[in-house]
Amino acid sequence: MDPRYDIPRRAAGGGGGGSANSSPALGAQSRRRKMPPRPADFKLQIIIIGSRGVGKTSLMERFTDDTFCEACKSTVGVDFKIKTVELRGKKIRLQIWDTAGQERFNSITSAYYRGAKGIVLVYDITKQETFEDLPKWMKMIDKYASEEAELLLVGNKLDCETDRIISRQQGERFASRISGMRFCEASAKDNFNVDEIFLKLVDDILSKVRLNVPLRSTLQNQITLHTSACLPVLFFF
Numbered sequence: 001m002d003p004r005y006d007i008p009r010r011a012a013g014g015g016g017g018g019s020a021n022s023s024p025a026l027g028a029q030s031r032r033r034k035m036p037p038r039p040a041d042f043k044l045q046i047i048i049i050g051s052r053g054v055g056k057t058s059l060m061e062r063f064t065d066d067t068f069c070e071a072c073k074s075t076v077g078v079d080f081k082i083k084t085v086e087l088r089g090k091k092i093r094l095q096i097w098d099t100a101g102q103e104r105f106n107s108i109t110s111a112y113y114r115g116a117k118g119i120v121l122v123y124d125i126t127k128q129e130t131f132e133d134l135p136k137w138m139k140m141i142d143k144y145a146s147e148e149a150e151l152l153l154v155g156n157k158l159d160c161e162t163d164r165i166i167s168r169q170q171g172e173r174f175a176s177r178i179s180g181m182r183f184c185e186a187s188a189k190d191n192f193n194v195d196e197i198f199l200k201l202v203d204d205i206l207s208k209v210r211l212n213v214p215l216r217s218t219l220q221n222q223i224t225l226h227t228s229a230c231l232p233v234l235f236f237f
């Protein structure tokens with residue numbers, strides 16, 4: 001067995017003694033395997049913010065790994081995951097920053113706002129205080145984020161409809177008062193609207209940048225990390 005290719009050696013030599021180059025079959029195989037993955041066309045950062053326990057980590061992990069944790073540990077400082085998506089025929093590498101909801105980490109998390117091209121602000125539809133905290137998060141955005149950043153308000157835990165405290169209309173009304181802010185409800189647990197949140201945000205970022213300056217000069221070379229997966233595009237907005 002050739003340890004490099006996991007291919008039985010006899011496939012290379014046609015009965016023994018032949019070199020790898022003498023077999024068209026292995027030649028094609030090895031060429032295929034050596035092909036480096038197509039590099040991302042664009043790279044951009046998205047930050048997820050919101051009060052403690054609203055489901056920021058859960059939304060990120062559902063999107064990047066399609067997993068859900070019933071009893072996650074609270075995030076300390078910041079964490080991130082990478083996911084590569086295909087959109088408008090382009091390969092886009094997303095670096096998603098998951099921030100701690102606890103106020104004591106604000107001095108750490110605020111440092112990550114500046115580089116974000118998209119901001120996902122999350123509240124829990126079953127917890128009044130997480131909705132009341134939204135103006136506080138908007139102040140953080142005004143203070144630390146780029147004015148160009150795309151904003152998306154997410155009411156999470158839609159699967160808990162019977163415990164709902166914040167109506168959809170309240171969420172929509174809050175978002176409508178902020179210029180350019182989109183709104184949706186989602187469930188990390190049920191995997192409802194999760195891909196759509198991130199893909200729509202990326203699509204909005206791409207549209208906006210395209211109107212102003214060439215994408216490559218603004219979005220490329222911000223980060224260089226490994227690739228994980230590709231997704232189809234499904235919009236609900």
Ligand SMILES: Nc1nc2c(ncn2[C@@H]2O[C@H](COP(=O)(O)OP(=O)(O)OP(=O)(O)O)[C@@H](O)[C@H]2O)c(=O)[nH]1
Nearest residue numbers: 053054055056057058070074075101157187188189
């Ligand atoms: N029912 C339900 N529970 C959820 C959902 N999303 C998250 N949770 C639960 O809510 C709790 C908090 O989720 P996290 O993802 O850790 O919340 P967070 O916003 O990252 O919390 P911090 O890191 O403390 O800021 C966990 O027990 C999750 O299982 C959801 O869509 N539905």
